[in-house]
Amino acid sequence: MGKxxxxxxxxxxxxxxxxxxxxxxxxxxxxxPGYIRQKEAGKLWVRERVDALLDKGSFNEVGSVTGKPVYDEKTGELVSFIPSNLITGWGRVDGRKVFITADDFSVRGGHADGGIAHKAPHGEILARKFRVPLIRLLDGSSGGGSVTTYLSSGSTYIPVLAGLGQSLDALAVVPVASALLGPVVGLAAAKAATSHFSVMVRGLSQFFAAGPPVVKEATFENLTKEQLGGWEIHGQNGSVDNVVNTELEAFQEIRQFISFLPSNIFTLPPSSESNDPASRREEELLGIIPKRRGRTYDMRKVIRLIVDVVMEGAGTSSFFEIGSGWGRNAITGLAQVAGKPVGVIASDCTVNGGAIDAFGSQKMARFINLCNHFHIPILNLVDQPGFAIGSLAERMATIRHGASAMAAIYNASVPIFTIIIRRSFGVAGSIFGDPEDGRNFRVAWPSADWGSLPLEGGIEAAYKRQLNATKSPEDRMKLMNELLDKFEPVRNPIRFANKFGVEEIVDPRDTRPLVCDWISHAYECILPQLVTLSAASYGLDGKLSSGKGYKL
Incomplete structure (x- = not known):
């Protein structure tokens, strides 16, 4: 043996x-020089990144000697070695197997070299076929082209997908998370966009289709990398989900994101034991919604009071927000309830009153599609005054993007627990306040306020002639208050419950016990069937029989 x-x-x-x-x-x-530039920029070396992200000692490299060796013609000894500018391999995150691809910007800025064109798509194929999460550490072009390759190949060429087809296939089967850790350009930018979750680092990473030299030639704009595609741009337009301060924080965010998701669409999301009792009743919830309807409150605090508290984290909430920097009238994120992953959607009444705009609609649609694809039930906290209105809202095509959010929640097959906390008005209110599906469950708090349009604005429209006929502003205000007093009894949500217009009005303090009971039932009785149906739609190679993949 061995001989x-x-x-x-x-x-x-x-x-x-x-x-x-x-x-x-x-x-x-x-x-x-490449390594020196990397360190002078305050960036970790590629292998330091891999070690920092993965469980200690868990990395098993694939393609470890891919590159360009140079041998002495006489002795045959290795003189030098230009490594591939992409590292790939297996590893573990909190004990779960993953596949990782990591760009080495110190080698030709990440441009195609030394087998990278083969390694990148191969890694995406392995993640999909072995059904494990795929993590990308992006820095440079991630194997994108460079004009210098024209000389080495002897010709120009028609650009190809360069592995993006495999990226889309992986996206349909396994969770894909990307960390942007430097200038992410061209092919790498496309990879960042074809991810379920992406995070960039302030002052360290930039994100653009083409870098400043190409932009200057094409548009005559003389911009720095930060001006062209820094975090202040992409952290607020939804191109990336989250923004952090350091590379280590980016790795922690990826670990958190992965912890909520199943390894693939053929399995249930991972559950764990929770030390937070399902019977916990929070007194603070009873008075958290102001009786004066124009006042704001902290919706994120409402979320934290309902979802699991992570005891080992010194009482911190399990809520992991996604996309806090963009579409800020909408709140989306993942959490645990009774130890089980749940997606959370809500409105932020401190931003434009919570009225949902074009970005908020895009954010909601994208997150709902993510949860639906990976069989994660959704906790839907409704305080929705309606779509954003006005000239800017119309220029942003708010209602069109709102229709995308409507389609996402209407077509979702995962269970949705809807709690109407305060407002539910107009089309936007109906989208989130009335998700039609037999698997869904809905209750309201006694602070609920609903209708085709808000009462104050509706009175202004319906009684415009009488209000305008008053002799003074004081008389107008008096009449307005009289009309409001007249309508006040019928806006009491209990009146609508008398007609079985809403299934149940609950004590806010009972919210967590109700949600815990719902989530346990969903994981036991509903989600297994959804997973089985997903498996029936895919072949052994992890591709949909219909040929369609994940909806971005």
């Missing part, structure tokens, strides 16, 4: 050659 049967010699020389190349690749060359 050539014919010659009787061992293969130690080949093993020695392999180990020599691996040592070169895995040892940083502190004199290399």
């Amino acid at each position: 050539d049967a014919k010659s009787g010699e061992s293969w130690e020389d080949r093993i020695a050659e392999l180990r020599a190349q691996q040592r070169v690749v895995r040892t940083p060359n502190v004199k290399d």
Whole structure:
């Protein structure tokens, strides 16, 4: 064993050659200009990133000696080695197996070189076929082209998808998370956009279709990388989900995101034991909604009081918000309830009164589609005054994007628990306050206020002539208050419950026990069937039989 049967010699020389190349690749060359630039920019080296993200000692590399070795023509000894600018391999995150691809910007800025064109799509295929989460650490072009390749190949070429087809296939089967850790351009930018979750680092990462030199030539704009695609731009337009301060924080966010999702669409989301009792009743919820309807409150606090508290985190909430920097009138995120993952959607009444705009609608649609794809039930907290209105809202095509949110929640097959906390008005109110499906459950708080349009604005429209006929502003205000007093009894939500217009009005303090009971039933009786139906739609290679993939 271990010897050539014919010659009787061992293969130690080949093993020695392999180990020599691996040592070169895995040892940083502190004199290399690329490595120096990486460190001067305050960035971790690619292998430091892999070690920081994965469980200690869990990384098993794939393609460890991919690159361009240079040998001495006379002795045959290794003179130098240009490694591939992409590291790929298996690893573990909190004990769960994942596949990771990590760009090495210190090698030709991440442009196609040394087998990277083959490694990148191969990694995406492996993640999909082995049905494990895919994590990308993006820095550079991620294997995108460079004009220098024209000279080496002897011709220009028609651009190809360069593995993006495999990226879309992976997106349909396994969770895909991307960290933007430098200038992410071209192909890398497309990969960042074809992710379920993405995070960038303030002052360290930028994101654009083409960099400043190309932009200057095309549009005559002389911009820095930060001006063109820094975090202040993409953290507020939804191109990336979250923004953090350091690379280590980015890795922690990816670990958190992965912790809520199943390894693939063929399994249930991961559950764990919760030390937070399902019977917990929060007195604070009883008075958290102001009786004066124009006043705001903290919806994120409402969420934290309902979802699990992570005891080992010194009483911190399990709520992990996604997209806090954009579409800010909408709140989306993942949490645990009774130890089970749940998606949370809500409105933020402190931003434009909570009225949902174009960005908020896009954010809601994208998140609902994510939860539906990975069989994560949705906790829907409704305080929706309606769509944003006005000239800016119309220019932003608010109602069109609102229709996308409507389609997402209407077509969702996962269970949805709807709680109408305060307002539910107009079309937007109907979208979130009345998700039609037999698997869904709905209650309201006694603070609920609903209708085709808000009462105050509706009175202004319906009694416009009488109000305008008053002799003074004081008389107008008096008449307005009289009309409001006249309508006040019928806006009491109990009146609508008398007609079984709403299934139940509950004590806010009973919310967590009700949600815990619902989520346990969903995981036991409903989600297994959804997982089975998903499995029936895919072949052994992890591709949909219909040929369609994940909806971005």
